[in-house]
Amino acid sequence: MANKNQNENYENYFIAYFDILGYEQKIKGLDDKGRIEFFDSIKETLEQAKNAVLEAGEGLEIELKMFSDNFFLCTKSNPIGLFFLVANIQLYFSKENIFVRGAMCHSKLIYTDDFIFGEGIVAVHYLEDNLAIFPRIIVDDSYIDGIEKSSDFNASLLDCFVLEDFYRLKVVDYLNYLKFVLSSKDINKIQEYLSAHKTCIVKNLKNKKPRINPCIRQKYEWCRNYHNRFCEENEYEDFLITDEDLIEDEKEPQPLGV
Numbered sequence: 001m002a003n004k005n006q007n008e009n010y011e012n013y014f015i016a017y018f019d020i021l022g023y024e025q026k027i028k029g030l031d032d033k034g035r036i037e038f039f040d041s042i043k044e045t046l047e048q049a050k051n052a053v054l055e056a057g058e059g060l061e062i063e064l065k066m067f068s069d070n071f072f073l074c075t076k077s078n079p080i081g082l083f084f085l086v087a088n089i090q091l092y093f094s095k096e097n098i099f100v101r102g103a104m105c106h107s108k109l110i111y112t113d114d115f116i117f118g119e120g121i122v123a124v125h126y127l128e129d130n131l132a133i134f135p136r137i138i139v140d141d142s143y144i145d146g147i148e149k150s151s152d153f154n155a156s157l158l159d160c161f162v163l164e165d166f167y168r169l170k171v172v173d174y175l176n177y178l179k180f181v182l183s184s185k186d187i188n189k190i191q192e193y194l195s196a197h198k199t200c201i202v203k204n205l206k207n208k209k210p211r212i213n214p215c216i217r218q219k220y221e222w223c224r225n226y227h228n229r230f231c232e233e234n235e236y237e238d239f240l241i242t243d244e245d246l247i248e249d250e251k252e253p254q255p256l257g258v
Helices: 023-028 032-055 079-095 119-132 141-148 155-161 174-182 184-205 214-233
Strands: 011-020 063-067 070-075 100-111 137-139 162-164 170-172
Touching: 011 023, 011 079, 011 119, 011 141, 023 032, 032 063, 032 079, 070 079, 070 100, 079 100, 079 141, 079 155, 079 170, 079 174, 079 184, 100 119, 100 141, 119 137, 155 162, 155 174, 174 184, 174 214, 184 214
Parallel strands: 100 137
Antiparallel strands: 011 070, 011 100, 063 070, 137 170, 162 170
């Protein structure tokens, strides 16, 4: 029998797993050139998110694998850095009209260049598939418990990253993270982001294409409620998504006989 690879240890990891909302429809609606450009934009956005984490003074020490629209990230020793990275990915993706759903947990894995195996991937996939539903990243209690037992524990940082949403589930609060990172001195940048965030959500809520899964609209309604909650709690009422914003643009009347 071959010797066991020394890297194949069954160890605890902080894990994040998510996929892109409406990926199938996005891909089907593009030609080959568009698909390559979409892939390139995902790669570029991931690099921007990584750089933002490094600029914030957080080392990475985070593994990342991507398959189709599935993203798997894990770390043994940097749970706060993983929070930073996931929040940044949500921020950069959503600005490009890419919304994700997924989960984070703390559990055991065997992680190598070739394999990801163990209860950790089963647990995080279950959370993503059965609980996330909307464009949110669920934060399992195991992740929070793991942070509280680590040397990185900081209650104020945890409050910055985690929100109890409308369904009383803990989720990554990427809009509050934006406020935390930019602070009051960068109000213009926060407003610029909220404007782009609003535009993308409104665009998706007004999308009436027959190919669009009707269930997806409910998911963007969650985005709208999350966006509006942040705006109301932080005095950004000018960026609220109102019913008037969702009224279809009236088409100009056509001449008779056309």
